Structure formats: C-alpha cells, structure tokens
Amino acid sequence: MTLFNFAYNNIKRDFKTYLYHFLSCVFSVFIFFLFSNLAMHPALKIVDSGSTIGIILFMASIISMLFSFVLILYSVGNFLKNRSKQFAILNIIGASNGQFNTLIFFENIIISIFALLIGIIMGLVFSKVFLMIAQSLIDGLNLYFYFPLTPLILTVFLMGGLFLLISLIAPVILKKKKIIDLLKKEELAEKNHFLLSLIAVIIILPITIYLHIQKNFSGFIYIFEILAGISFSYFIYNLIFNIYNFFMEKSGRIYIKNNLIKLSNFKYKINTNIKTMAASMILFSIILTSFVYIVGAPLSISKDTQKIMPYSYMYANWEDEVKGAKKAELISEELKSIGGFKELTISYSKLKNKARTVRHIILSNTMYNEVADFLNREKINLSDNEYFLIGVDGKKNPVLSDTIKDLISGYGITKEAGFDKKIISISGYFTSVTVVSDKNYESLSQVLVKDRIYAFTQSDLTNGSIKDLEALKNLIGFEDGKESLMSYSLYYDIENLTRRLVSYVGSILCISFLIGIASIIYSRLYSFVDEESKKYSIMIKIGLSKAELKDILASTLRWLFVLPFMTALVISWIIIGIINQLTLTSYTGLAVICSFVYLLTELILYIIIKRKYQKKIFDNIYEA
C-alpha cells in the first residue's frame, strides 16, 4: 500500500465525508464551463462588435471562479475537520508532516480530477439546454450547438489550476491540533473570537473608508471592500449574540423555559455558528439585491432607452448648413414609407464656445411647443420674463447655469416657469436647454449662433437595426467628425443585449450563490447531528420533552437561517435605495413585490428545513 492507495481508499470507502467537497467542485466546473461555452460561442463574435458580451461574461467567469475558490476552500476545511481524529491516529503512528501534506494533496487531486471529468461531462450534456435558455432570454441570437473545444481546454486548465492551488493550500489550513486534544473522548467547546473580529474591523474598515475618500478605485479597494464586508458581518453577529446573551443573563431570563439550553448550544459552537451566519448573510444580500435587477432591468429597456434617445433617428451637421439640409432631405425620403413616419427640424440658438461638444442652447416657445407636440408632451406658454428648463441627460433635473443666467437676465428674463427633465435630443448632446418667449428669442438669437438638429420618428421606435443605420450613413455619404447620425435602435439593441445577458448570467450566479448558502447551512446542521443527538438524548433521559426539543432545534435554525436573511433583506433595501439615485428607472416598486416573494420563500424554506432537521435529530435519538 502506498500513500496514494491510502488516499484513494479514504475517498472510495468514506465518500460521504468527501461528498460535499466533491459536489462543490463538480458544480464549480459546471458553471465555469457554461460561461465559457457561451462566451466563446461563434454566434457571439458576429453580433458583438463592441465586445460588451465578452466583458460581461469575462467578469462573470471571474466572479464564479472567485466564488468557487472560497466555497471549495470552505468545504476542504470542513472535510479536514471531520477527519481530525484520523489525522491524530496517523500522527501517533508516526506519519511525518510531509506525509500528511502528501496524503491531503493526493486526496484533493483525486477529487479534482473526478470533479473536472464529471463537471465537463455535465456541461457538455446540458450545454444545448443552457444555450437554448440563453437564446430565448437574449433576443436575436442564434446559439446553435457547437463542439466547445476551446471552452473545454480553458475549463481544464483554469479550473484544474484552481484545484491545484487549493490542493497546495489545503495542508496549510489543516490546523494541527495537539494529539492529546484529538484523542480526548469529549469534544471541546469552540472559542469565541470576538476580540479578534473587533481588531479586524478596526484595521480593515478605516482603510476601506480611506480608499473611498481618496477615490482610489484600483483593484485594492475591491479586496478591502470584501474583507470589510466579511469582518464587519462576522463582528456584528458576534456583537448581537453577546449583547443578547448579556441581557438574558442580567435579567435572569436565561433560566426561563429552554433559554439556557438554547444559549449554551449556540455558545458551544459559536465560531461555526457566526461564520455560517456571516457567510449566508453576505450571499443573501447579493442574491436579494441582484434579483430585483435581474427581473427589473430587462422590463424597462424601452422606457429607459426613450429617456436617452427620444427619436428613431437624429441627424445634425456641424459644419455645413446647406449640405446638412440636403442630407436630412435624403434621410426623410428614405424613411418616409415606414408606418407613422414624422419629421421635425429643431432650430435653436447656441452660445459661442470653442469646444464643439459644449452646447448651451436657447429655444423659442413656439419651437419647443412643436417639439412637445412631436413627442406628445405638454405645451407651455411663457411670458416675457419667464424661462423654462429642459433636461439633458434623462436622469437629473435641469438647473440654470451661471452663463445662461447672466445672459438672459440682461433681457429681463428672471422667473423660472418650470422644468421638464425629459430630453429633446440624444442624452448628453446639449449641455443645457433653456426655453424663452418668442419675443425674447428674437432678440437673443441676434447675438447667438443659429443651429439645428433634424429629428425623425416612426410609430414603432424599435423598428430598424444597426444595419439600417449603416445603410442610411452610406446613403448620405456620412463624414466622421463633421456630422452626427444616431438611431434609437442602436441604443435599444445595445441595452437590450447587455441587460438580458447580465440577467441571464446574473441568475446563474445567483443560483450558485443560493447553492452556496444551502451547502453552508447544511454542513453546519448535519455535520454535528451525531454529536447533538447524543447530547439531546441525555437531556431527554433527564426529562426534556419532545415539544421542548423541537423548540430548541427551531431556535438554532432561527439564528442560523432567519436572522441572516432578515439582515440581508434590510441591507438589500439600502443598496436599492442608493442605486435608485443612479439609474434611469426606480426599482422601488419592484423591490416591494420581490420582498414579498422573498419573505414567502424564506418562510416556506424555514418550515421545510425545520421539519427535516427536527426529524433527523429525532430519528437519530430514537434509533440509537
């Protein structure tokens, strides 16, 4: 028998211990393979000129790899812990450190190879299904089945590399307990790392905040953000439990009902418990928040696109007015036949500015009303001392800049009649838009530069594609740098593709995070079943009732599964509140609906897990 045989026998004959680790590995390979399979699909190369998809999928693979790394490391830690007794025996028989490391390395390598094999086979089997799902979720892609040789090689190398790395790290995380502790018959209570977590928070949090203030957005900040999140949540749960424990003891309530058993139970495994809570809270927060956007983002594509591009086509010539008019005529001729076709020339006066992209413009009341008519918006009627502001980026409310204020106050225009944040050109084209009365416009336009844009629209804005835009550009002999021709469909297509892709990728990642939570909580509950059953069977012998035991078990679950969920729900509301200020559409309404769905799901899951866990413990007690 060699060490390799030994490792192989360990896995083969005690597969249950390795099962979780093995499944985590298989799952990681599977997810990574799915992403690379999609990312390298030949159909994407044709559609994706700006490589948006490539970047998204690349980011997704990185996230999934990082997550796999953490999850696998966690499960390695678990299976090493479960085998501490075997290691003590080996130690005493005289296995050297090198032999330990080799044994653990071999075990990891064997599991990794099988996981790679099975993960890839699963990936191949399911790739057609997942490509079909992707195709139906992401419009306009023909994701036919292809033999994914490159993704296969990539998966073998990258995931294989990851596994190799973990195999090399694994022996290091095996904290060598003293043999004497391992040989003792009684398990020891876990230590409370409150002080350690406090120190971690004190060190990491200020650094993270400092990096934020410095606006240092290098890779560093993300690492510190993650570390801060982890250490802070670990610390917070530690604090919560300690405060709760303190009050229970002070008030004497610890001696009422089963509180003593509940609290001492939690304390006995305090480190594992708090680790489980912090990990599932972080994952829950990510899932609960992202799910709102996964559902919401594809729903509001056309609304959001209209906010940044209100017309089917917009044309402007920056250099030659006559040529511009001719070209606009050509475009109009071409588009005329499309249903609901309308066109409008928007004339305005522009402040002189050296930079071509800075466009402070003044619009006459009549002109604006034409635009409003064109876009089905409300018309306005301004007095001579009034002005009206129009938005320019589709998100923020417009404000009167000092330059314009100085200019129009000279004409006695001082009163704001109102504003509309909806834009009248493509987002960002104008720097500011101010409407004044026709009379004032007459006088103002004398000192300003006259300019115009041409707007074209049709009943279905989404009609048309990037190809149509290219055809139009060819027709008018488009000259880069001298003129601009934009289409709604260009923005819509990009938004549509990106959002749907992000949703697809995001939902797969969310599912893997969910599985992550499940495995963390499962391993916490089930790896101690034997130990706990023994403890409870003693308590039952001295008079603990079944109902009381049920209550105690439910309490464990409330700490581990419900509290992290509730915290995560609150956190996700805060995150959604912050993001709302940055996005075009508000997701509050959807978040409310989602929260109800979450709560319902959590309640059902809680009831199911509670029943199963109670049954498992009862079976164990009464069978023994």
Added chain:
Amino acid sequence: MILKVSNLEKIYKGKISFKALENINMEVCEGEFVAIMGPSGSGKSTFLNTISTIDKPTSGSVLIAGKNPYEMNSKQLSTFRRKELGFVFQQFNLVNTLTVGENIILPLTLDKADIKTMKTKLEEISELLGISHLLHKRTYEISGGQAQRVAIARAVINEPSILLADEPTGNLDSKAAKDVMKLFKKLNESMNVTIIMVTHDPNIASYSDKTYIIKDGNIYQEIINRNDDKNYKREILNTMSLLGGDEIDII
C-alpha cells in the same frame, strides 16, 4: 535500559494550576512488562502521555532507548514514533477507511517498506495474533476484542522498543480482556516486547511483571511479581483497596 524517567513533572497551567505529576523516577529494562495503576485522577494516564511523546512534560527528562524525544524536531519525532513506539488505546483507534490488513501495514507504508516485506511481516504478525482470517474485513465488521488485536498488530509490526497501552481492555468484556492480556504476555515472552500498560483493573495488572501504583502524581508503591502470581495479585488488590478506601470504610 529501554526507558529512563527522571524527575518527571507535569503542571497544567490555568486559573488554578494543577500539578498532575510530581518528581517521578522510573527505569524499565528491555523485555519488562510494567503495569501502571492508580485511582482515577491519580495521574496514570498523564504519566503515560508524557513518556510517550503525546504530552510534553513541564520538567524532568524522558529517555527512550537512550534518546530524548522532546529534543527532536517534528521530522525526527515522527520517525521516532514509527520506529521506537507502538500504541494501543482503549478506543482501538483504527482507521475506518482501511481494511484490517491495511491498518496493520499502515506503519510500514509510512516507512516506505517494500511490498514484499509488508506481505511477510503482515503474515507473521497476523498468524501470531490469530487474526489472519480478518485481514480483508473492514473495521466495523469485527468485534471489539478482534479490533484490539488488530490495533496490537499495528503497534508491534515495526518491532518497537516499547509498546504503550492506555487501558487496552477498558472497552472489552472480561473474556475478550483476558484474551488480549494473554496476547500481551505472548508478545512479551516470545518477541521480548517491552510493555508499559495503564489500567485500573487489578486483574489485568496481574499479568505484568511489575506494577507501579500512582497516587496524587507520585509513585506510591512498586509491586514486583516474584514468580508468585497469586501473591502478586493479592498485593495489588490490597494496595488498591487501601487507596480506594471503600472496603476499609465499611469496617
């Protein structure tokens, strides 16, 4: 001299420090079969742990086959454990993922012995201990007495200088316990294995050549078998009941 213990002391530090062993001196010659007895809490297991590299003594020295294991680095220590020490525990401590045979040759595997040596040694030792028919069974398929014999086989396959046994019969019924003790005797006589065994049972201790009784961390008495088994056993019993006090209290 295979084991020489001088001025051995073990203090457990804590809020209240506790002196578990105090100034123990002991010498064991090659081929001796020594039993360590004492009431619970007397320090007998601590003594075994401190002389067997499991627990470090606070002061004093331990020499096994002329070498001090506490002065070794971890690599030397593991080699030392492999070559010089054999362990038998109350809970058997077999590796449950291995078959009986694989458990026995595990120390040879760690020693990188060649397959032929493994085979011959396994045959020899399993023959001697009467477990040849169990070699392909898994550890959960055999009885407690058989498991302990397997553990003994694993402990002696490397021909160690000392066999250390901590309550080897603690988990066995009296019949199985007797069988295991007969094996110890056999190993001691036929292979000249030096044995140091901790037990609380005078019947088990009476299989040895010499019994040390430990009380409150000190050696209280040394009882030697002068080729009179009956007398030896009586002497152990008397000393123990004196210490335990139960029988005397009644009077």
